[in-house]
Amino acid sequence: MAMTNYRADFPILNTRINGEPLTYLDSAATSQKPQAVIDALVAYYQHDNANVHRGVYTLAAQATDQYEAVRDQVTAFINAPQRETVFFTRSTTESLNWVAQTYGEQFIGPQDEIVLTVMEHHSNLVPWQQLAIRKHAKLRYIGLTSDGQLDMDAAKRLITAKTKLVAVAETSNVLGVTNPIKALAALAHQNGAIIVVDGAQAVAHHPVDVQALDADFYAFSGHKMLAPTGIGVLYGKLDLLEQLTPAEFGGEMIDNVTQQTTTFAAIPQRFEAGTPNISGVIGLGAAITYLQQVGWSTIEAQEAQLTERLLNGLLKMDGVTVYGPHDLALHGPVVAFNLNGVHPHDVATGLDMAGVEVRAGHHCAQPLMAYLQTSATVRASVMFYNTPAEIDRLLTALAEVKEFFQS
C-alpha cells in the first residue's frame, strides 16, 4: 500500500541534525507537533486568552467555551459516558499519582493487594509502590510469557479476592505489546477490584473506548498524541469519582468558602484546582481534530507498515537482540533492541551522528530491564508521519555502527 506523506504538516521534520536530515524515531517519548496544533496555540494567545470559569466578560466566556469544548472532544475521543468523567491534569504521571493519592489513600488498607505487571513504566509503578509502603499493602507483579506478552495465566492466579486494584499499561513503551485490558478488567471486577489503565502509549495509535475496555480509570498525556507538553487527561467512572476527596484545594474547585468551611464544586471542576493549562487544553483539542482528520485507518495502516519494516529489518540483522514479541501481529509501533556487545548509549550516539534520533536507556522501566536481564536497551518508535526511507536510514546507520564497534 502506498503511504501518504504527512511530513509537510510537521515543520520540525525539515530540521537537520549533525548535518543529516532529522530522522525522528522517538515518538514514544514525545510526538512531534503538526502546524495545526502550533497554530491553535498561537491563535489562542492572539485572540482568546483569558482565565476560565472566572470572568463575566466576553473574552473570558470565549476562553471558557473553548476549554469546555475540548472536554467534549476528549469525551467523544475515548467514548467516555459523560463529560463529567473527564478531567484535565498535567500528564499521565499526574493522573496516575492522583488516583493513588485519592482512591488509593481512601480505599487501600493493610494486606490489600495491588496487582501490577513487570512491564509498567515507573509512573504506573512507583505511585503504587509508595502507596503500598504507606498502607502496608502488598504488590504483586504479573510476568511475561516466553514470547514477551503478558502472562494471562499468571494474571488469573494473581488477581484474587485480596486484590483491591490492578494497574496496567494498555500498550508497553518497551515491548510494544498491547495488553488484553478487557480480560484484565473482567478479572479485576470479578474479584471486586478496580482497574487503572495507563493509556500513554495507546491513545495516539488506535481508537480507545473506555466503556468497551470497562476501565475504572484511564490516564494519558497530550504530548504523545501531537499535543503540547504539560497537558494530560484522567477519565474515571462517575460513581468512583463521586466518592473521592480532592487531592488539591484552591480556586476553581469550590462551591462556597467561609472562614472555617468549604463546599466543593461539582465534578469535574472539583478536581481541577487553580488556573488550568488552558493553552495546553486548546492544543489537545487541535491535536484530536488533526488525528481524526488523518483517520484511524490511515494511522493504523501506516504505523503497521513502518513497524513491519523496522521489526523485520532488525530481526534480519546478525547480532541484534529484539525484545518483546517478534510476531508483527502482536506489535505496536515501538521496538526495543540491543546490538550485542555494544552498549545502547554508544549505539544511540552512533545513530545520532547519522541524524537518527532513538532512545537509549531503561525507558523508565527498570524492573522490566531487570526482568529481561539487561540494564538498558535501544528503542526505536514510529508514528504515521515517519517514512519507510527513515526506517532504512536507521537500519543502514545501525549496520555502520555495528561495523565501527565490532571491527
Add this chain to the structure above:
Amino acid sequence: MSLLKLGELYKAVILEHAQQLHHHGQLPDVPGLTLNNPTCGDVIKVQLDIQDDQIQQIAFSGTGCTISQASASVMTDVLAKQSPAQAKTLIHDFSQLVMGDEIDATAKTQLGDAAVLGAVAEFPTRIRCAMLAWHAADQLLDELGGDPK
C-alpha cells in the same frame, strides 16, 4: 553517515581501554563507593586503598557504555600512586576538560590518556557517562579524607 565524527569521540585509545580495562575488578577489604547513572541504569564502583598519603591500590567494577568504562579505566591509571590532594586536583582538571573548559598544558600532560576524553565536550549528552567514575572517586576521597590513616 559520518563515521569520521564517531571516530572523534571514540578515539583508538578509548576503544583500546574499553576492550582491555585497567584495574578492573574488586579489591577485598578496600573501601569503595558506588554511583549509578540514572538515565541508563549503569553502575560503577570505585575502590581506593589510601595509605601514607598515597593511593596504593585502585580498582573499579560494574557495567556501562564504552565511554564510562574507558573513562574509569584511564582514571585508574591517572590516580594510582597519587596523593589524595593531587587526585582531587586531577579530578577537577578532568571535569573542566570534559565540560569544554581550557586547562593548562601541564594539567593535560598529567591527565595522560584521560585527556583524550576531552572530545566528550562535543557530545554533551555523554558527559555524564565520562564523569561517572570520576565523581565516584571524588566522593570516596571526601569520605576517606576524614580517616586518620
